[in-house]
Every structure is written in C-alpha cells, then in structure tokens.
Amino acid sequence: MKTNHARSRRWLAGGVVAGLLTVPGLAGCGDDGGGGEGDGTLTVWSLENQTDRVQATQAIADRFTQQTGVKVKIVATDENQFTSLITSAAAAGTLPDVVGALPLASVAQMASNDLLDTDAAKSVVDGLGRDTFSPRALELASQNGKQLAVPSDGWAQLLFYRKDLFDKAGLPAPDTFDKIRQAAQKLNTGGMAGVTIATVSNDAFTAQTFENFALGNGCQLVDDAKNVTLDSPQCVETFQLYGDLVKNWSVPGAQDVDTTRATYFSGKAAMVVWSSFLLDEMAALRNDALPTCPQCMQDPAFLAKNTGIVTAIAGPSGQPQGFGEITSWAITNTGKDTSDARRFTQFMMDEGYPQWLGIAPEGKFPVRKGDKSDPAKFTTAWNSLPAGVDTRKPLGEVYPADVLAAVSKSPDTFQRWGFPQKQGALVGATLGELPVPKAINALTGGELDPAAAAKRAAEDVRAIQKSVG
Numbered sequence: 001m002k003t004n005h006a007r008s009r010r011w012l013a014g015g016v017v018a019g020l021l022t023v024p025g026l027a028g029c030g031d032d033g034g035g036g037e038g039d040g041t042l043t044v045w046s047l048e049n050q051t052d053r054v055q056a057t058q059a060i061a062d063r064f065t066q067q068t069g070v071k072v073k074i075v076a077t078d079e080n081q082f083t084s085l086i087t088s089a090a091a092a093g094t095l096p097d098v099v100g101a102l103p104l105a106s107v108a109q110m111a112s113n114d115l116l117d118t119d120a121a122k123s124v125v126d127g128l129g130r131d132t133f134s135p136r137a138l139e140l141a142s143q144n145g146k147q148l149a150v151p152s153d154g155w156a157q158l159l160f161y162r163k164d165l166f167d168k169a170g171l172p173a174p175d176t177f178d179k180i181r182q183a184a185q186k187l188n189t190g191g192m193a194g195v196t197i198a199t200v201s202n203d204a205f206t207a208q209t210f211e212n213f214a215l216g217n218g219c220q221l222v223d224d225a226k227n228v229t230l231d232s233p234q235c236v237e238t239f240q241l242y243g244d245l246v247k248n249w250s251v252p253g254a255q256d257v258d259t260t261r262a263t264y265f266s267g268k269a270a271m272v273v274w275s276s277f278l279l280d281e282m283a284a285l286r287n288d289a290l291p292t293c294p295q296c297m298q299d300p301a302f303l304a305k306n307t308g309i310v311t312a313i314a315g316p317s318g319q320p321q322g323f324g325e326i327t328s329w330a331i332t333n334t335g336k337d338t339s340d341a342r343r344f345t346q347f348m349m350d351e352g353y354p355q356w357l358g359i360a361p362e363g364k365f366p367v368r369k370g371d372k373s374d375p376a377k378f379t380t381a382w383n384s385l386p387a388g389v390d391t392r393k394p395l396g397e398v399y400p401a402d403v404l405a406a407v408s409k410s411p412d413t414f415q416r417w418g419f420p421q422k423q424g425a426l427v428g429a430t431l432g433e434l435p436v437p438k439a440i441n442a443l444t445g446g447e448l449d450p451a452a453a454a455k456r457a458a459e460d461v462r463a464i465q466k467s468v469g
Helices: 014-021 051-068 079-092 104-112 118-128 135-140 163-169 177-187 204-215 233-249 257-265 278-282 339-348 353-357 377-383 401-413 424-433 435-444 450-468
Strands: 042-046 072-076 098-102 150-162 271-275 307-310 322-331
Touching (some): 042 339, 051 339, 098 104, 104 322, 118 322, 135 150, 177 233, 204 322, 233 435, 257 278, 322 339, 424 435, 435 450
Parallel strands (some): 042 072
Antiparallel strands (some): 150 307
C-alpha cells in the first residue's frame, strides 16, 4: 500500500518504504516548494499528498491565515522521495518551515541530520499542555530528552476477528499467542481459514504484521546496547507462532495486503491482521473494496457488526503491546524566527485539529485527546467525524462504542522496534532491505525452521547496521 492499504500514504508496502532511499522529485502546490518565500509566507510540506487531502489541508491553513494574517503554502510531498527532497532543500537553504504527517523514521532521520528545531517543538507541546497528549506518542517523538517533533495522530496495526464465530465456538478474544493459536486451529474448518496474514518477502506490510506479534512477546530489533536481538528466544518463539499460523491454519499461496483483506472480506478467514484503514472499508464505505461474504449480500455492514478488534497482543515472554505509526508536525531548523511556524503548528493541533483528523478518521487517531478545559474534546470529536471514500459516515454509527474506544486509545500502547533504543536510522535502513519479510517468506515456504529464520533475519540486520555506521 502506498498505503492506507492502497490509498493512504503510510509506509505499509515495500514500494513506499523504499522511498526513504530514492531520488528527488516533488509534486507540489506552487513553484519550487522550498522555503525562503521572502514575503513572510510559511512553506509547509505535507506527506498527505493526495489531491483531496492537500486541498483539505490548505483549507485548514486558510483558516489560520484568516485568524493571523500569516500566509501558508501547502506543498504536497511524496513520501517515497522525502529523504532526497529534504536533503536537497537543506543543501540549497530552502528548507520548508514545517513538515506535516511525518512518520517516526523520517523524524529520526531529520533529527540525525540536525534539521529539526527541537526547542520550537517543545514550546508547542508545552503551550498546548503536555498532559493533553498521549504519553507514548510524546515518547516516540522524543530522543535524549528532546521533543523532536509534535505528535499529531496515529494509525494502528490491529488483529480483526469474527466475533460471531468466536462466540459460537466459545473462544475468548485472541489477545495472546496461545489464544490466537487455539482459535486458528479450532476455526480452520471447511471453507474457513483460521487466519490470514502477510507472507510476501518484498512488502513492509509483512514486517509490520510480524512486529505486531513480536512486540508483545519481548522480541526486539536491538537491545539497549544496540546489539541486534532478532535471534533471541523471544523472537524465535514469534517466528514459531507465525510459521505455525501460516503453514497450518491459513490459506495457500503468498499473502499480501490485498489478498488478506479479500480473504477476510469474503468470509473465508476467522482472523486477519491489518491496519485501522480497514475500518471504513469493512463498513462498506469504499466501493472498490466492499465486503463480499455471503451475509454481506443482505447486509453490507455485516462484517463491521460482527468483527472484534485486538489492539495489543501478548506473548508468553512479554506484555501486551501494539504496533502503530505516529505522524508528527516537525518545525525545521532554518535559522529563521520560528514564531509563525510554532503558531501554525499549535493551530493545527488545536482549533484546526478536528478538521485535520477528519481528512481520514480511520487512520488518524487523535494523540492529543483534548485540551485543559475538556480532556476528551478531540476524542469526542473524532467519534463523530465522517469516514469513508464513496460513502461518508461517522464510524460511531457503524461500530460499538467499546470498539471505537479501544482503537482511539490504541496509541497509548503503541511501541516500535528501534526507537526506544535511538536506532531510528537503522529502522529506516531495514525498511529498504526488508530482512524480516524475507526470513518469513523462507520460513513459511519451508526453506527455514523458526530458529534459522530468526538467525537469518538477525544476520541481515547486523549487516545493515554496519552499513549505517
């Protein structure tokens, strides 16, 4: 998925993450897209680069201009090309004033190149109220005690399961390795697979799916001393589970973002791991990705009504954790006065925040829950924001309150490989090579056993680590 699983710009597919290493090129609104307008105009790059999202972002920026008199130019920026673009801009002295919708790996990359004004980011967070943000989001967007950027919103990798089938079989929610294994085995009957999960070797979606399991089992990419630990017992356990699920209770053939969704939507799998962008599609709000299960013919929202969601999985060697992406507003180190950039960023996280979340509520969970007067202000607003593509409807009209509460709180349990250990640059490099998906493909294809798959992944990451330096 250039993602949003085929429509969002998150890095859910190999083609997207490769953009961390690609060549320049800019699709923008306006001229060169760089800073230094000379007329006081703020230049804001946005990685929400689809036309409708650029227009929606510009509309919010225009509200800011009406209030402050500060002009803002939104420049659509391709995430595939962001590294080259920002490097070129820095060399030319044309950095944008602000970058929006910036994923964690890109934040870490900018920080390593001293392109962030961390004092400005801290000023915005403190001004809005640090206690109004998700602590985990602030943690992930920080390093060495510095607030690298202002966390804005997040999407989650989730385990979706057929609650009606689980209830009928007397199975508990699949929130642990043992419960997932038990459910996959019991529900893998006839035309129903126990689970469908990614196996393709050149797809970051496979890496994300594995990491979602691994985090909850204490399996980490590196330890605090920056030693690669993918061959640890915890990781071998995770490879074991992944291999068992795919080889024993899944569907045949290579599985990717499209096939896993299609299998679950057709009613032929009891569980699937996908991102939160599945929520609007499962509710039949997108015409080119409609549920096709037999019951869906009569009720297009059948799956939405009968699907449970697990936001954090626990393995036998770990605690419940969930994989998710936090995107941020980054104020750049241009050497110029940042007062307008700070005012703009604060506006986008306050008065303009509900409208920003409304661009894609299913993939923009608020990490700022409210303000000092109403701690739940933005979470409440998010519940009523219309989601979808061809049909627009608030998720609160489709999903039970407990489901929405779980997903909106999921950023509080997000964790990520490498970032707590200050290894964001290594994470970015692995996204170009995809060592874990390659090991998973060899494991599920019968070439390697779990221990050998873990060893191969670890050796490949160690080689990448040497090249990163």
